[in-house]
Amino acid sequence: MTNGSPVRLIFLFALPLILGSLGQQLYMIVDTVIVGKGVGVEALAALGATDWIIWMILWSVQALTQGFGILLSQRFGAGDYCGLRQVLAMAVLLCAAIAAALTAASLIAARPLLSLLQTPDSIFGGALSYLYTICAGTVIVSAYNMAAAVLRSFGDGKSPLIAMGIAACVNIALDILFVMGFGWGIVGAGIATLIAQFISFLYCLRVLRSLSFIRLDSGSWKPHAGCIRELCRLGVPLALQSVLIAVGGMILQRVINRYGVVLVAGFTATNKIYGVLECAAIAFGYAMTTYMAQNYGACKAVRIRRGLKSGVLLSAAVSAGISLVMLLVGKRLLSMFVPESDASAAAVIQTAWQYLATMSVCLFILYLLHTYRSALQGLGNTAAPFVSGCIEFVMRVSIALVFPSFFGAQGLFLAEPGAWTGAAVFLCVSYYRHEKKVMRELERAAA
Numbered sequence: 001m002t003n004g005s006p007v008r009l010i011f012l013f014a015l016p017l018i019l020g021s022l023g024q025q026l027y028m029i030v031d032t033v034i035v036g037k038g039v040g041v042e043a044l045a046a047l048g049a050t051d052w053i054i055w056m057i058l059w060s061v062q063a064l065t066q067g068f069g070i071l072l073s074q075r076f077g078a079g080d081y082c083g084l085r086q087v088l089a090m091a092v093l094l095c096a097a098i099a100a101a102l103t104a105a106s107l108i109a110a111r112p113l114l115s116l117l118q119t120p121d122s123i124f125g126g127a128l129s130y131l132y133t134i135c136a137g138t139v140i141v142s143a144y145n146m147a148a149a150v151l152r153s154f155g156d157g158k159s160p161l162i163a164m165g166i167a168a169c170v171n172i173a174l175d176i177l178f179v180m181g182f183g184w185g186i187v188g189a190g191i192a193t194l195i196a197q198f199i200s201f202l203y204c205l206r207v208l209r210s211l212s213f214i215r216l217d218s219g220s221w222k223p224h225a226g227c228i229r230e231l232c233r234l235g236v237p238l239a240l241q242s243v244l245i246a247v248g249g250m251i252l253q254r255v256i257n258r259y260g261v262v263l264v265a266g267f268t269a270t271n272k273i274y275g276v277l278e279c280a281a282i283a284f285g286y287a288m289t290t291y292m293a294q295n296y297g298a299c300k301a302v303r304i305r306r307g308l309k310s311g312v313l314l315s316a317a318v319s320a321g322i323s324l325v326m327l328l329v330g331k332r333l334l335s336m337f338v339p340e341s342d343a344s345a346a347a348v349i350q351t352a353w354q355y356l357a358t359m360s361v362c363l364f365i366l367y368l369l370h371t372y373r374s375a376l377q378g379l380g381n382t383a384a385p386f387v388s389g390c391i392e393f394v395m396r397v398s399i400a401l402v403f404p405s406f407f408g409a410q411g412l413f414l415a416e417p418g419a420w421t422g423a424a425v426f427l428c429v430s431y432y433r434h435e436k437k438v439m440r441e442l443e444r445a446a447a
Contacts, residue, residue: 001013001077001155001290001291001294001295002077002294002295002298002300002303006291006303006306006307006309007310007313007314009287009291010284010287010288010291010307010310010311010314011287011314012157013155013157013286013287013290013291014157014280014283014284014286014287014314015283016158016160016161017152017157017160017161017282017283017286017287018279018280018283019161019165020157020160020163020164020165020283021164021275021279021280021282021283022276022279025276025279026168026172028193028272028275029272029273029275029276029336030171030172030175032044032047032268032269032272032337033336033337034175034176034179034180034189035047035179035185035186035189042122042123042126042261043123043126043185043186044265044268044269044338045120045123045261045264045265045268046123046124046125046126046127046186047126047127047130047186047189047268048264048265048267048268048269048271049114049117049120049123049124049127049253049257049264049268050114050127050130050131050134051249051253051268051271052117052246052249052250052253053106053110053113053117053131053246053250054131054134055246055249056242056243056246056247056249056250057102057106057134057135057138057141058141059242059243059245059246060102060239060240060242061098061099061102061138061141061142061145062145062242063235063238063239063241063242064095064098064235064236064238064239065091065095065142065145065146065148065149066149066235066238066286066289066377067231067234067235067236067237067238067239067377067382068087068091068094068095068146068149068231068234068235069149069150069152069153069289069290069293070153070234070289070293070377070378070380070382071087071091071230071231071234072084072087072088072091072149072150072153073153073154073289073290073293073294073297073378074293074294074296074297074380075087075297076153076154076155076294076297077293077294077295077296077297077298078297078298081213081214084213084214085213085214085215085216085220086220086224086227087227087231088150088214088216088220089216089220089221090228090231091146091150091231092146093221093223094228094231094232095142095143095146096139096142098142099138099139099142099143100139102138102142103135103136103138103139106135106138107132107136110131110132110135111128113250114127114128114131116250116254117250117254117257118257118258119257120257120260120264122261123261123264126185126186129185129186129187130186130187130189130190133190133191133194134190134193134194136194137190137193137194137197140194140197140198140201141194141197143198144163144197144198144200144201144204147201147204147205147208148160148163148200148204150204150208150214151204151207151208152286152290153290153293154211155290155294156207157283157286157287159203159204159207160200160204162203163199163200163201163203163204164200166199166200166203167196167197167199167200168196170192170195170196170199171192171193171195171196174192174195174196175188175192177192178191178192179192233382234377234380234382235382237382237385237386238377238382238385238386240389241385241386241388241389241390242389244389244390244392244393245392245393245396245419247393248392248393248394248396248397248419249396251396251397251401252396252397252412252415255400255401255404255412256412259409261344262344262347262348262351263351263409265338265344265348265351266347266348266349266350266351266352266355267351267352267355267412268337269334269337269338269349269352270334270352270355270356270359272337273326273330273333273334273356274356274359276322277322277326277359277363277366278366278370280318280319280322280367281315281319281366281367281369281370281371282370284311284314284315284367284371284374285370285371285373285374286374287311287374288307288311288370288371288374288375288378289374289375289377289378290378291307291378292304292307292308292374292375292377292378292379293378293379293380295307296378296379296442299442299446300442301438301439301442301443301446304379304435304438304439305435307375308371308375308431308435311371311374311375312368312371315364315367315368315370315371316364316367318367319363319364319366319367320364322360322363323360323361323363323364326356326357326360326363327357327360327361330353330356330357330360331349331353331356334349334352334353334356335349337352351409354410354413355412355413358413358414358417359413359416359417361417362416362420362421365417365420365421365424366420368424368427368428369388369423369424369427372424372427372430372431373385373388373423373427375431376427376430376431376434379435379438381430381434384426384430384431384434385427387426387430388423388426388430389423391419391422391423391426392419392420392422392423393419394422395415395418395419395421395422395423396416396418396419398418399411399412399414399415399418399419400412400415403415
């Protein structure tokens, strides 16, 4: 990442991550399609009732490992392999400890959270069973995310892609077997997802073991307070930011749940497609973080500025393309999730389509948010992204609580775009302020 065209490097790094994320979204969509078509609208709504709780766990783990990856990328960019091995060992220990704590906390909190969200009685039991299944596998999810974050920090986006491709095929096959064959319902979908994630982890671990420069000896595992503090400084604010965003989403879900199963099912269908909308933004985000961190470690100021411009350009082009596709074929995609024989099918699809169209029109804002947030993280600033998470929280909750009074249920469709806009404006301003500080720092280092 420290030599060559920034546009080309960022795009080529992000491309396998986009494909990998699409693979992950594919098997999440297949989960939903099989549950919706094979079990029914209530099962689809039960799956959706758990979304924000599961995303809170998943996003906090992803954010934590991404924060750890920043320090790994900086050591890698600086050619400090001794320091790299020390950081890696401490990151693994921290990740294991936090995953164990998250597992226990999420299993204890599952039922109270669903009650707090006012989950309808007709779907409460199914939602709780699915949530227990996924929460029990938090360690597996954490292991895969840690392994993938390490590979991405070295500029390897291909291996996580292959791992996800294998996992997608396994997950789809197991979905059909567990849900349709064994009749395990949404619990079967959860078990299939965890098995697929475990296979992804095993593949990434195999690749990592082949890298000679990160082979850890007994000395690498000796606790190092300074290294742990630095990892926590980078990772914990990102994890807290994700938790805050998810809590805002859960408040939104609580409001949605008041409107009944049809609205919950419609939001669930769109949220599964939302993963496709966002996957390229996340991939470009990972690419930006790695690019910025490696060039910051190598003290290449000019490349940092060029990298940000390249990221914005790519985000604009890709988000415009995805928006156009969704506006053209989105309604047809949403119809996959709902059995035509169900009496409420038309209402569910119409709700889902209105929500999807609203997010598609505003998609460029989401891509800008990821670009600037990830660029800041790569430069070692995790405070501004945390504040942006607070802004997202305030915007999402405010719109969810206020807009339905004026616009009815349709007012809820604006909660996500409103949250993106508030965070994106703050991050743009914060980035250019921080960039000036970084440039002065690199100039002094060069002198």
